[in-house]
Structure formats: C-alpha cells, structure tokens
Amino acid sequence: MSEIVVDNLTHTFGKGSDSALTVLDNINLRLESGSFNAIVGTSGCGKSTLLKMMAGLFDPSDGQMTLDGDIIKGTNRRRGxxxxQDAVFPWMTVARNVSYGPRLRGASKEEQAEIEKKWVQMVGLSGFEDRWPRELSGGMRKRVDIGRVYANDPDVLLMDEPFGALDAQTKERMQSDLLDTWSATRKTVVFVTHDLEEAIFLADKIIVMSARPGRVHHIEKVSLPRPRTNDMRLTDEFLTIKRRLWAMLEH
Structure with a gap:
C-alpha cells in the first residue's frame, strides 16, 4: 500500500511576519495506492510546493499529510x-547513476549489476550503460533520472515537470515510456505539469489548483482506457476534457 492523504493542509511562507505569504490553503486529497495523479494550475498556485511537502523537503504550516497513515516528515526512500532539471551525476556512467541508491545502502556488486541491467533496460537505455552523461541527449539524461529513482524502489514517485524542457517529439515518447514503466510497477505517481494534454494522457486523476493561495478547485477523473496510445489525443473524449480544464484555468 502507498496511499497519500492530505488533511486540511495550509502553508504560509514567513508565517507570523509582515511579509507572510500563504501559498496553499486548506488542501484535502486522497491519492490511492497505485494511481497516477497529475496536478495542474497556473504559475504560483503552489503545485511544486505541495509536491515538495510530499517528498518531505519541508513541513506544512498547518494540517498534515500521511503515507499509509504515517505522517510525512523528512525525506526517506519510500518517496522518490x-x-x-537534470540531476544525473556527471562523474558517473549511466549504469553507476542508476545503481547509486542501492549502492549507498550496501547492495553487493552482484545486486548492483542486476539492478543496473533491469532499470537501464526498463528506461530504454540498453547499450548506453557505460556512457557518460555528457554523451547523452536531454531526453536520455531524463531517462537516467527516472531509472535511478525507480532503482531505489520507492513506494511513491513524485515528478515535478520532468519533461518540461524537452522538445515535443521527445516529450511524447517519454510520456509513453513512463506509462509503460508505471504499468509494470504500479507505483503511486504524483506528477506536476503545466501541460494539460500531458496530464490527460498520463493520469487517472487530475487535481486542478486555483490561483494563489492554491486550493483544490476541481478533481477530474480521466476514464480513457489503458494502455494509452497517442491517437487518443485526437479523440472527442480527450479534447472535451482538455477544453473543460482549460476553461477552468482561464477563469
């Protein structure tokens, strides 16, 4: 199980000071185990702040969030x-980047080799195991990022606009590959994006945030069948959802 529950969460930067800024207000969410969730909203609505709290990078001002009933406080390997931005280590090969987490935990060389083989293949980098990050394209470096997080075996995968810097064609390919990996592992995913089409293509549930202070304005359940294919982007159902969400963000 890896269910995240957000309960009456509010966050104010500089709380108690004259320059206090409330970025999230009374957020309540339940993200089911194994689900793929997207968070969308205008710039400054608190999407990334909420995600970083799920990662345990800092605590909310009020309220709480839990993972399987345990209060999220601080970072740990259950949440990747x-x-x-690229977070690959430039002094490590692709394979060594991927096995970084298990290596820190004391995995044997045999275990590291198995992990490297599995996740390098899962993220589509077979044949590039011994390459250095400087030899890779932006999309390939992002595959390394994803492989490294998955190789650490988290229960929850938190993704903050991971494909935002990629060109359109690479972005679509990465979206499809991410869904393939998610289907094989069924990790709980929370994915922040500005791209409505990306959110609809990937997610079971889309959380639409209002402008600052960020509140949950709407939750869209996406009933498109899985596995998702690129031709779905042109269907009436897909475009209807996109128009509905776009109207919400405009107003």
Whole structure:
C-alpha cells in the first residue's frame, strides 16, 4: 500500500511576519495506492510546493499529510523525486547513476549489476550503460533520472515537470515510456505539469489548483482506457476534457 492523504493542509511562507505569504490553503486529497495523479494550475498556485511537502523537503504550516497513515516528515526512500532539471551525476556512467541508491545502502556488486541491467533496460537505455552523461541527449539524461529513482524502489514517485524542457517529439515518447514503466510497477505517481494534454494522457486523476493561495478547485477523473496510445489525443473524449480544464484555468 502507498496511499497519500492530505488533511486540511495550509502553508504560509514567513508565517507570523509582515511579509507572510500563504501559498496553499486548506488542501484535502486522497491519492490511492497505485494511481497516477497529475496536478495542474497556473504559475504560483503552489503545485511544486505541495509536491515538495510530499517528498518531505519541508513541513506544512498547518494540517498534515500521511503515507499509509504515517505522517510525512523528512525525506526517506519510500518517496522518490524527479525534478525538471537534470540531476544525473556527471562523474558517473549511466549504469553507476542508476545503481547509486542501492549502492549507498550496501547492495553487493552482484545486486548492483542486476539492478543496473533491469532499470537501464526498463528506461530504454540498453547499450548506453557505460556512457557518460555528457554523451547523452536531454531526453536520455531524463531517462537516467527516472531509472535511478525507480532503482531505489520507492513506494511513491513524485515528478515535478520532468519533461518540461524537452522538445515535443521527445516529450511524447517519454510520456509513453513512463506509462509503460508505471504499468509494470504500479507505483503511486504524483506528477506536476503545466501541460494539460500531458496530464490527460498520463493520469487517472487530475487535481486542478486555483490561483494563489492554491486550493483544490476541481478533481477530474480521466476514464480513457489503458494502455494509452497517442491517437487518443485526437479523440472527442480527450479534447472535451482538455477544453473543460482549460476553461477552468482561464477563469
């Protein structure tokens, strides 16, 4: 189980000071185990702040969030984070980047080799195991990021606009590959994005945030069948959802 529950969460930067800024207000959410969830909203609505709290990078001002009933406080390997910027280690090969977490935990060389083989293949980098990050494209480096997080075997995968810097074609390919990996593992995923089409294509549930202070304005349940294919982006159902969400964000 890896269910996240957010209960009456509010966050104010500089609470108690004259310059206090409330970025999240009374957030209540239940993200079911094994689900793929997207969070969308205008810039400054608190999407990334909420995600970083799920990662345990800092605590809310009021309220709480839990993972399987345990209060989230501080970071641990149950929650893995993928950022928009590359986080690969330039002094490590692809394979060594992927096995970094297990190696820190004391995995044997045999275990490391198995992990490297499995996750390098899962993220589509077979044949590039011994390459250095400087030899890879932006999309390939992002695959390394994702492989490294998955190799650490988290229960929850938190992704903060991971494909935002990629070109359109690479982005679509990465979205499809991410869904393949998610289908094989069924980790709970929380995915922040500005891209409505990306959110609809990936998610079971889309949380629409209002402008600052961020509140849950709407929750869209996406009933598109799985596995998702790129031709679904042109269907009436897909475009209807996109128009509905776009209207919400505009107003």
């Amino acid at each position: 984070m993928v950022f928009q």
